[in-house]
Amino acid sequence: MRNxxxxxxxxxxxxxxxxxxxxxxxxxxxxxxGAGKSTLMNVLSGIYPFGSYTGDIVYEGEVCKFAKITDSxxxxxxxxxxxxxxxxxxxxxxxxxxxxEQGKSFSIDWDTTYAKADQYLKVVGLAESSRTLIKDxxxxxxxxxEIAKALAKNARLLILDEPxxxxxxxxxxxxxxxxLRFKSEGMTCIIISHKLNEVSYVADDITVIRDxxxxxxxxxxxxxxxxxxxxxxxxxxxxxxxxPARSGVDIGEVCMEVKDWTVYHPIYREKKVVDSVxxxxxxxxxxxISGLMGAGRTELAMSLFGHSYGHGAHGSLILNGKxxxxxxxxxxIHHGLAYVTEDRKGNGLILSNPIRVNTTLANLxxxxxxxxxxxxxEYAVADDYRQKLRTKCTGVEQNVGxxxxxxxxxxxxxxxxxxxxxILILDEPxRGIDVGAKYEIYCIIxxxxxxxxxxxxxxxxxxxxLGMSDRIYVMNEGRIVGEFQQKDASQxxxxxxxxxxxxx
Amino acid sequence: xxxxxxxxxxxxxxxxxxxxxxxxxxxxxxxxxILNPQNITNLIAQNAYVFILATGMLLxxxxxxxxxxxxxxxxxxxxxxxxxxxxxxxxxxxxxxxxLAIGLAIGAFQAYWIAYVRVPxxxxxxxxxxxxxxxxxxxLDGRTQSISDQTFKDIFGxxxxxxIPDPFGGEGLNVLCLLVGIVVCALYLFTVFRNxxxxxxxxxxxASLTSVVLRSVVxxxxxxxxxxxxxxYKGIPxxxxxVALVICVYAYITSKTTMGRHLYAVGGNEKAxxxxxxxxxxxxxxxxxxxxxxxxxxxxxxxxxMASAQPTYGDGYEMDAIGACFIGxxxxxxxxxxxxxxxxxxxxxxxxxxxxxxMGIDQNFQKVVKGGVLLAAVVFDVLSKRNDS
Numbered sequence: 056m057r058n059x060x061x062x063x064x065x066x067x068x069x070x071x072x073x074x075x076x077x078x079x080x081x082x083x084x085x086x087x088x089g090a091g092k093s094t095l096m097n098v099l100s101g102i103y104p105f106g107s108y109t110g111d112i113v114y115e116g117e118v119c120k121f122a123k124i125t126d127s128x129x130x131x132x133x134x135x136x137x138x139x140x141x142x143x144x145x146x147x148x149x150x151x152x153x154x155x156e157q158g159k160s161f162s163i164d165w166d167t168t169y170a171k172a173d174q175y176l177k178v179v180g181l182a183e184s185s186r187t188l189i190k191d192x193x194x195x196x197x198x199x200x201e202i203a204k205a206l207a208k209n210a211r212l213l214i215l216d217e218p219x220x221x222x223x224x225x226x227x228x229x230x231x232x233x234x235l236r237f238k239s240e241g242m243t244c245i246i247i248s249h250k251l252n253e254v255s256y257v258a259d260d261i262t263v264i265r266d267x268x269x270x271x272x273x274x275x276x277x278x279x280x281x282x283x284x285x286x287x288x289x290x291x292x293x294x295x296x297x298x299p300a301r302s303g304v305d306i307g308e309v310c311m312e313v314k315d316w317t318v319y320h321p322i323y324r325e326k327k328v329v330d331s332v333x334x335x336x337x338x339x340x341x342x343x344i345s346g347l348m349g350a351g352r353t354e355l356a357m358s359l360f361g362h363s364y365g366h367g368a369h370g371s372l373i374l375n376g377k378x379x380x381x382x383x384x385x386x387x388i389h390h391g392l393a394y395v396t397e398d399r400k401g402n403g404l405i406l407s408n409p410i411r412v413n414t415t416l417a418n419l420x421x422x423x424x425x426x427x428x429x430x431x432x433e434y435a436v437a438d439d440y441r442q443k444l445r446t447k448c449t450g451v452e453q454n455v456g457x458x459x460x461x462x463x464x465x466x467x468x469x470x471x472x473x474x475x476x477x478i479l480i481l482d483e484p485x486r487g488i489d490v491g492a493k494y495e496i497y498c499i500i501x502x503x504x505x506x507x508x509x510x511x512x513x514x515x516x517x518x519x520x521l522g523m524s525d526r527i528y529v530m531n532e533g534r535i536v537g538e539f540q541q542k543d544a545s546q547x548x549x550x551x552x553x554x555x556x557x558x559x
Numbered sequence: 560x561x562x563x564x565x566x567x568x569x570x571x572x573x574x575x576x577x578x579x580x581x582x583x584x585x586x587x588x589x590x591x592x593i594l595n596p597q598n599i600t601n602l603i604a605q606n607a608y609v610f611i612l613a614t615g616m617l618l619x620x621x622x623x624x625x626x627x628x629x630x631x632x633x634x635x636x637x638x639x640x641x642x643x644x645x646x647x648x649x650x651x652x653x654x655x656x657x658x659l660a661i662g663l664a665i666g667a668f669q670a671y672w673i674a675y676v677r678v679p680x681x682x683x684x685x686x687x688x689x690x691x692x693x694x695x696x697x698x699l700d701g702r703t704q705s706i707s708d709q710t711f712k713d714i715f716g717x718x719x720x721x722x723i724p725d726p727f728g729g730e731g732l733n734v735l736c737l738l739v740g741i742v743v744c745a746l747y748l749f750t751v752f753r754n755x756x757x758x759x760x761x762x763x764x765x766a767s768l769t770s771v772v773l774r775s776v777v778x779x780x781x782x783x784x785x786x787x788x789x790x791x792y793k794g795i796p797x798x799x800x801x802v803a804l805v806i807c808v809y810a811y812i813t814s815k816t817t818m819g820r821h822l823y824a825v826g827g828n829e830k831a832x833x834x835x836x837x838x839x840x841x842x843x844x845x846x847x848x849x850x851x852x853x854x855x856x857x858x859x860x861x862x863x864x865m866a867s868a869q870p871t872y873g874d875g876y877e878m879d880a881i882g883a884c885f886i887g888x889x890x891x892x893x894x895x896x897x898x899x900x901x902x903x904x905x906x907x908x909x910x911x912x913x914x915x916x917x918m919g920i921d922q923n924f925q926k927v928v929k930g931g932v933l934l935a936a937v938v939f940d941v942l943s944k945r946n947d948s
Binding site: 360361363383384385386387388394396401402403404405406407408412416417419420423426427428430431434435438470474 | 757758761763815816817818819820821823824827828830831832833834835836837838894895
């Protein structure tokens with residue numbers, strides 16, 4: 056891949072990326088969340104069609120212009136996504152040949168389908184009948200079905216996006232060994248992973264991607280590929296003067312304490328998403344929660360916020376010295392909690408409604424009497440926040456959907472500030488917004504703690520966590536695996552803390 | 560005005576413009592017959608149930624494009640029970656209260672499954688449609704039950720005398736009706752300009768003066784046209800009173816109350832609404848329980864108008880109501896739509912019906928035209944949404 060550049064609205068997701076993968080090797084891509092690894096692979100596999108990016112894909116000496124996924128699959132390039140794409144109520148065989156049906160289009164040849172399916176299952180070493188339903192086998196076996204499905208498409212370049220993220224250790228090991236076996240048979244693999252021990256185990260070459268750029272490529276046997284070395288490549292960036300200084304904030308007594316908080320997955324009810332987490336927050340403090348995607352941070356926050364996520368959450372939540380049991384979100388708001396979601400379009404704002412309506416949504420009682428909304432008062436409140444937070448818009452009657460990301464975030468913050476909370480949980484408060492708007496959001500956080508509120512900031516961006524937090528918790532796989540004071544924390548120490556706690 | 564402003568204005572007022580065009584078209588095609596006072600009166604009297612059902616349906620659609628298929632059957636069932644009760648000698652007011660209570664109970668029954676058990680509304684109300692159509696047949700034993708209570712018919716818009724008497728006794732011109740029209744216009748202008756002055760004084764944003772004046776002129780003209788037409792026939796049909804009451808109450812609920820706001824919020828983004836501490840189940844419950852109540856009211860008007868109850872009444876009413884909502888600008892995805900918009904949609908459907916009947920077009924062909932209009936309205940909604948994003 057040469058000089059690949061891919062733009063998303065407002066973001067340069069890939070910036071002049073070059074990647075060389077040698078035939079018959081396993082090539083690992085590593086990098087922080089949002090570095091651009093998955094985007095790059097989506098370009099390669101034709102999910103982002105030719106024309107939506109610039110640069111060339113050269114495969115076996117030939118420039119390829121993939122318009123859709125089937126074009127790349129015809130060349131033998133198959134991607135397996137992190138989220139498995141299998142239909143639970145279909146059999147293994149049906150799934151394997153979905154979109155690639157055997158026989159004629161008006162009459163599927165089921166005998167061939169299942170015979171071939173069984174053959175591929177044998178190759179990947181899965182001892183299941185191809186007539187078993189997907190929902191009846193575990194995640195590890197489903198991952199193998201995905202690989203068998205890729206083989207059925209005659210894959211010669213296999214791309215795996217975090218293939219082991221939902222597998223346990225023995226399944227992961229088996230999968231990696233399978234990849235090594237394929238390699239010896241001449242297959243080429245690209246693997247994206249956060250698990251550096253696995254990367255050093257299977258990869259011949261390792262490419263580090265950071266901020267949409269390829270930083271370096273290391274070769275096994277030539278370069279040092281120890282975990283520490285890779286981590287340095289992944290985070291190596293300076294914390295510039297991007298964070299406003301906070302002054303005159305007195306950190307008071309503990310106002311929120313969580314003890315042994317455990318949450319189960321809402322569908323897979325035996326899976327612990329949050330595992331006996333204990334933490335505390337002081338008045339006027341900014342507490343950062345760092346971790347990789349899927350570490351359970353959002354799930355922790357949402358389950359604390361009136362059980363809005365998960366199943367069978369238990370543990371104790373102590374607010375201002377008193378243990379409380381929150382029944383629902385409304386109860387949480389009444390107890391002075393606010394949860395500012397990471398997904399402002401999906402979970403936070405009503406895009407088709409104006410700023411005014413969004414601002415008061417969580418505290419409509421504040422602008423109404425006996426169930427009747429005082430629209431003049433509502434207007435005044437919304438306009439007040441617009442001025443305070445310097446939201447750029449044509450007026451508070453403008454629809455939120457037409458605002459930029461940074462301004463949407465401000466509306467979302469205004470909505471929760473209007474509920475007058477004591478503790479704000481900000482989940483990825485600066486995701487997808489530009490640097491200038493980030494600075495303004497940081498200023499708002501500083502003003503919040505200066506006025507005696509506490510902020511829990513969940514962020515995947517290490518510089519942000521380091522720059523803004525008084526204290527940092529590190530989460531991984533549902534557990535708190537580290538706690539740092541601001542002065543003791545560094546990108547390397549946090550990254551090492553995450554990566555070393557993985558898979559043990 | 561710039562080009563985009565004109566386009567915006569057109570997009571906002573498309574249905575009003577189409578309504579005017581359709582009116583003009585039929586006036587031309589029927590040689591002005593559609594504009595004669597009796598036809599205008601019929602437009603309201605015949606479509607009273609559509610206005611009421613469409614208002615209730617709007618609340619359901621607001622919650623996320625969900626519809627209630629059972630309303631036609633509920634209209635029929637409550638009507639059947641009411642007719643039987645009155646035939647059995649029950650006081651008409653008591654009978655009406657019983658009918659409304661039954662409607663509310665049916666609504667609450669369906670709303671429970673939809674809101675708390677999360678049965679999809681489509682399925683729940685499809686079941687309701689079958690259940691209550693069947694029950695109507697059972698209670699009526701397949702026969703027609705006629706209604707003889709003249710007061711009931713007069714008050715709820717049935718028969719030749721269901722008009723509000725004119726105390727002034729104008730010859731060929733109902734003075735009361737004209738007065739009501741003038742008062743409504745005056746009230747409208749007063750509130751619009753008072754709000755405007757208030758908002759300007761407090762320094763809030765206001766719409767441009769030309770657009771406000773333009774809109775006022777259009778509305779005043781429409782109201783006066785209707786009242787003059789009505790007064791040249793027999794005056795205000797009593798059914799109009801009930802329709803007006805429902806429209807006013809629900810226009811207020813949807814635009815001014817917290818419950819109204821919650822309806823829009825749930826349809827706009829249910830997850831965000833839930834995370835804002837709003838009980839979304841209660842919102843669903845309200846919408847569907849209320850639909851049952853309004854269906855019962857439509858049932859009262861229907862049996863009064865027909866002076867009887869039959870097991871086939873209300874057939875297809877749900878489709879008229881749903882059609883009126885979507886034509887009137889309610890979004891098939893929920894969260895968008897207003898009571899005045901729905902009224903325009905209902906009037907448009909009514910005008911198309913009436914115009915084609917006056918022209919003597921075959922009933923079946925009328926259905927084809929209505930279906931086409933409905934599809935066009937929703938296609939328009941979907942396409943305009945796509946342009947936004």
